[in-house]
Amino acid sequence: MDKIIWDNSFSVGVPTLDKQHQKIISIINQLIADPTSDFGSVSVAKILNELTHFASEHFITEEDLLAKFDYPDLPSQRKEHKAFRTRLAGYCMEAMHSNSAIPLHILAFLKGWWVDHILVKDMDYRPFLASRDVK
Template sequence: MPLVIWNDSLAIGIPEIDHQHKQLIEQLNALVDAMHTNRGKEEINRIVQFLDLYVGQHFYFEERCMHRYKCPVASDNEAAHSKFMKTLVEVKDELRKNGSSLSLAIKVNEQLLDWFVNHIKKIDRELKPCMNKL
């Protein structure tokens, strides 16, 4: 069962970004679930590879939007994205060295999934009003 279920409270009102956020939440949920239920290494690696690629693309797109619309939280957004990417690298390193574990599943849940939901609600939501000003 997903830890975070996409709903309107997570939508920021920009369809392309909302779609990307929904995809990322689904994959982060899948990763926590796969790790928690001790599924195969191949499935976990597939999810991590998807996240690695998709997160980078999403963050790049979102950062460009924030700069284009002169969003005042653009630099905060970039710093937050950098922190997320650092944590994702730590997760990948831990998986490579020690494999999946309950403690790593908890880390993914708390430091990636919960972080991402809070980031959407606090920072990403600031983009839509900036777009409406132009």
């Protein structure tokens, strides 16, 4: 599987959010680079827990910022975030029970979800926040 390459098309125009997105992508890229993980499934579960942590932190920052400016599409942002959290929680359990590698469907989900979410859903608020001079 190819790594996610960050370029300017991923930028939502707010450095804090971009940095959080980059951190999450780097965790996913770490798993793409080493899906069989030399260190066994406990570490894969550990990485997924780390991802859960950073994703939750990011969703809170993003939702708070969008709420502050009354972003009209916030409910559907929240809905997508919630669905991701639920799915990842299930996958964390699954990864804990897998032998030595992160199951490929989980990796494919993580890559697909974040690329799509950032490029489509999050990109929708880019002009909205830019028009309110959020930096």
